[in-house]
Every structure is written in structure tokens, then in C-alpha cells.
Amino acid sequence: MISLLQKKGLKFFHPILKRLARIYLSRPRNYTYQGITIKVLPGVFHPGLFFSTKVFIEYLATINLTNKKVLELGAGSGLISIFCSKQGAQVTASDINTVALEGIQENASLNAANVRVIFSDLFDNLEEMDFNYILINPPYYPRKPKNEEEQAWFCGEDFEYFYKLFKQLKNKHLIDCTILMILSEDCDIEKIKMISSQNQFSFQKILTKRVNSEQNYIFSIIPI
Numbered sequence: 001m002i003s004l005l006q007k008k009g010l011k012f013f014h015p016i017l018k019r020l021a022r023i024y025l026s027r028p029r030n031y032t033y034q035g036i037t038i039k040v041l042p043g044v045f046h047p048g049l050f051f052s053t054k055v056f057i058e059y060l061a062t063i064n065l066t067n068k069k070v071l072e073l074g075a076g077s078g079l080i081s082i083f084c085s086k087q088g089a090q091v092t093a094s095d096i097n098t099v100a101l102e103g104i105q106e107n108a109s110l111n112a113a114n115v116r117v118i119f120s121d122l123f124d125n126l127e128e129m130d131f132n133y134i135l136i137n138p139p140y141y142p143r144k145p146k147n148e149e150e151q152a153w154f155c156g157e158d159f160e161y162f163y164k165l166f167k168q169l170k171n172k173h174l175i176d177c178t179i180l181m182i183l184s185e186d187c188d189i190e191k192i193k194m195i196s197s198q199n200q201f202s203f204q205k206i207l208t209k210r211v212n213s214e215q216n217y218i219f220s221i222i223p224i
């Protein structure tokens with residue numbers, strides 16, 4: 001029902017969709033994509049109700065991830081992390097949402113996937129930085145999150161998530177690391193690019209994909 005309304009062009013934040021989603025997401029829900037079945041706990045970003053996670057996975061399927069070290073920063077349900085692990089990557093999944101971390105742990109073992117799970121506010125608790133890929137599907141609406149669940153959506157009134165992200169990235173010595181971020185036309189991409197350029201990063205668009213009414217972009221984030 002929710003997907004049908006989305007196909008008709010209703011955005012997720014439409015009041016009707018929001019109400020339906022709240023009811024649907026009040027219980028754990030199973031979701032299957034690309035042969036991976038996960039349990040999405042209440043309060044965790046549901047990858048089936050939005051396009052970004054699936055567009056990201058479609059793109060990742062075109063990359064050889066065998067033996068690559070991958071960090072999914074803000075991993076939510078863990079679907080992307082489990083997919084990468086199945087592709088032969090050594091995966092670390094981090095999140096600030098403790099319920100999400102519990103779910104990733106469970107979903108990884110349900111799928112016999114080897115995923116290291118870490119509680120971290122962005123890079124705060126991530127010490128080793130020898131990743132070949134850092135994958136980010138960020139929260140991007142400018143509002144202060146009121147709870148753990150809202151951190152999947154809201155990046156702070158003044159884009160605090162992005163200021164901290166790029167500041168931390170600037171101070172990391174990343175060697176042979178590709179940083180990929182998925183964004184949609186729904187967000188203020190110019191503002192996010194501006195914050196990145198203040199920290200000496202530029203955005204290179206590597207994929208554009210329209211799903212229903214929404215344009216999605218994957219950017220490679222490159223030090224200037």
C-alpha cells in the first residue's frame with residue numbers, strides 16, 4: 001500500500017504516507033532484497049520504504065568488493081553492509097542508533113554475514129581508518145532530531161551532521177579510500193557541497209537514477 005502510493009508520486013513525508021508508515025513500522029517487519037532477508041525493528045530506517053538503499057545496492061553490485069574493507073557509516077538495518085559482506089568485503093557497520101545496532105547484529109547472523117558492528121557518532125569511535133570504501137546514506141532534512149529514530153532523517157537545524165562529517169573526514173589520513181554518498185533531489189545538495197568544499201572536498205556525480213518521482217544521485221567525495 002505504502003509503495004503503491006509512492007509509485008503514484010506521493011512523497012514519504014506526505015501526511016497520509018506518514019500515518020500509514022507509523023502504523024506499519026510500529027512492529028518489527030521482515031524485508032527481503034537481493035536474496036537477503038532482514039528484520040527491521042521499530043525506530044530503524046526501513047530500506048524498503050525508500051529508494052536510496054536499493055539504488056545504492058544496485059550501484060555497489062557493479063563494483064568488485066572482494067577483500068575490500070568497507071565502512072557503512074550510519075548502517076540502519078544493515079542491509080547494505082550484509083550485501084557488501086556477501087560480495088566478499090570485510091565490513092564494518094556503524095550507527096548512532098542503539099536499536100539499529102541490535103538489529104544489524106541480528107540481521108548479520110540471520111544471513112551468516114560477517115559484519116563488525118560499532119556504536120559511533122560519525123567517526124568518534126572509529127579508530128582504524130584503513131577502509132577502501134566509506135558508504136554514506138545520510139540524514140539530510142534540516143531539523144533537530146528529537147530522538148534516535150529521527151536521526152535517520154534530520155541532520156540538525158543547520159546541517160550539523162554534515163559540518164561534523166566533513167571536518168572529521170578532513171582530519172583523517174585516508175589512503176586508497178573511495179567515499180560514496182547517496183543524496184536525492186529532495187535535499188539541499190548545494191548546501192551540502194558548500195560544507196564539503198569548506199573542508200577541501202569536492203563532489204563528483206557518478207550515478208543519476210530516477211525512481212518513481214524521485215531523482216537519486218551517488219557522489220564520490222574527493223579531497224581537493
Ligand SMILES: C[S@@+](CC[C@H](N)C(=O)[O-])C[C@H]1O[C@@H](n2cnc3c(N)ncnc32)[C@H](O)[C@@H]1O
Nearest residue numbers: 045053074075076095096097121122137151152
Ligand atoms: C537514511 S538512514 C540510512 C540507513 C542505511 N545506511 C541505509 O541506507 O539503509 C541514516 C542512518 O544514519 C544514522 N545516523 C544519523 N546520524 C548519525 C551519526 N551522527 N553517526 C552515525 N550514524 C548516524 C541513522 O541512525 C540512520 O541509521
